[in-house]
Amino acid sequence: MSRQQRLGVLRQHMQDQHISAVLLTDRFSKYAVTELYSASGYVLVTPAHLWILVDGRYSAECQQNNPDVDVLTLTAEHPLSHFLRLFIGGERLFADASQLSHLAWQALESQCGLALQHWDASALRVNKYPDEVAKIREAATIADHALETVMPLIRPGISEKALADHIEMAVRQAGGSKTSFDTVVVSGTRGALPHGRPTDKKLTTGELVTIDFGAVYQHYCSDMTRTFALGNVSEELKAIYDTVFTAQQTARDAVRPGIRCQELDAIARDIIAAAGFGEYFSHNLGHGLGLDVHESPALSPQNAQPLEPGMIITIEPGIYIPGLGGVRIEDDVLVTESGGEVLTHSPRVWEEICL
Numbered sequence: 001m002s003r004q005q006r007l008g009v010l011r012q013h014m015q016d017q018h019i020s021a022v023l024l025t026d027r028f029s030k031y032a033v034t035e036l037y038s039a040s041g042y043v044l045v046t047p048a049h050l051w052i053l054v055d056g057r058y059s060a061e062c063q064q065n066n067p068d069v070d071v072l073t074l075t076a077e078h079p080l081s082h083f084l085r086l087f088i089g090g091e092r093l094f095a096d097a098s099q100l101s102h103l104a105w106q107a108l109e110s111q112c113g114l115a116l117q118h119w120d121a122s123a124l125r126v127n128k129y130p131d132e133v134a135k136i137r138e139a140a141t142i143a144d145h146a147l148e149t150v151m152p153l154i155r156p157g158i159s160e161k162a163l164a165d166h167i168e169m170a171v172r173q174a175g176g177s178k179t180s181f182d183t184v185v186v187s188g189t190r191g192a193l194p195h196g197r198p199t200d201k202k203l204t205t206g207e208l209v210t211i212d213f214g215a216v217y218q219h220y221c222s223d224m225t226r227t228f229a230l231g232n233v234s235e236e237l238k239a240i241y242d243t244v245f246t247a248q249q250t251a252r253d254a255v256r257p258g259i260r261c262q263e264l265d266a267i268a269r270d271i272i273a274a275a276g277f278g279e280y281f282s283h284n285l286g287h288g289l290g291l292d293v294h295e296s297p298a299l300s301p302q303n304a305q306p307l308e309p310g311m312i313i314t315i316e317p318g319i320y321i322p323g324l325g326g327v328r329i330e331d332d333v334l335v336t337e338s339g340g341e342v343l344t345h346s347p348r349v350w351e352e353i354c355l
């Protein structure tokens with residue numbers, strides 16, 4: 001079971017780094033080692049113990065869901081600082097500074113007389129365990145099914161907003177609990193906005209439309225983008241599509257353990273640059289995916305981290321030309337022992353995406 005394994009990894013890391021106590025504060029890291037999935041509450045880990053600390057709204061349910069864990073109730077008389085003083089004393093305490101406000105960080109230090117130190121909690125979740133892979137695989141399948149359901153609606157006349165609403169409904173009907181972020185639907189010249197919000201603009205013949213959405217299944221996310229052609233589109237838009245398609249497929253096929261994130265990014269970026277569109281690919285090639293829709297590793301030109309089996313990443317190159325439109329194709333890929341396994345399968349070949 002991934003939680004026990006991950007706790008073992010965390011404790012090994014603590015031992016290697018001489019870390020005596022870690023406080024997890026964000027919902028994803030807490031859920032990675034316990035059954036607590038909430039922005040509220042804390043998980044405190046020492047070499048020999050693990051506590052969940054939540055207020056009275058959550059304690060009964062939390063104890064039910066975590067029968068083998070000490071669940072402590074936070075009250076006005078016994079706030080977090082009380083328990084930290086009790087359990088940690090004057091030891092150093094590590095927490096992820098990116099997940100606590102400056103105010104909360106300072107308050108903990110002054111109330112507990114502790115030296116808080118930053119520790120990147122998300123690093124724990126970079127490699128996925130088999131039960132997590134299974135959930136992300138299902139989230140990807142749900143996204144595929146949802147897109148299949150709405151395909152007949154992707155026609156001239158429907159508004160971007162209405163299409164986004166149908167996608168969100170289709171995700172739930174296909175078994176997702178929700179979408180993994182606000183669904184992107186952008187058409188025509190609005191396609192040049194990589195993360196544009198859907199508007200009342202109606203889809204029109206001769207345009208491209210880009211749809212970017214994901215499903216959440218048992219708290220795990222998928223993330224997929226497709227760009228469709230509505231009737232006959234200009235040669236210029238077709239050329240952009242072909243370039244993104246080639247860049248995406250080539251990068252996807254290059255996924256394997258050991259390749260550096262920046263090498264993968266460069267594979268796609270070089271193809272787009274060689275076609276003359278380099279300045280219009282304005283973001284990273286992709287990102288890790290798991291409990292959060294954006295996790296490490298970043299597939300950026302700067303990141304020299306090598307891929308490892310068990311990572312799940314997105315491959316999502318795009319070209320966005322102001323005043324003309326845009327194209328992005330995104331798939332979720334599991335890094336395996338020998339290469340990559342694509343988890344999202346919706347049509348991406350030109351003939352199949354012409355509506």
Ligand code: GLY
Pocket residue numbers: 181212213223224225330
């Ligand atoms: N597909 C949404 C994102 O990666 O930000």
Ligand code: MN
Pocket residue numbers: 223287314316330
């Ligand atoms: Mn993405």
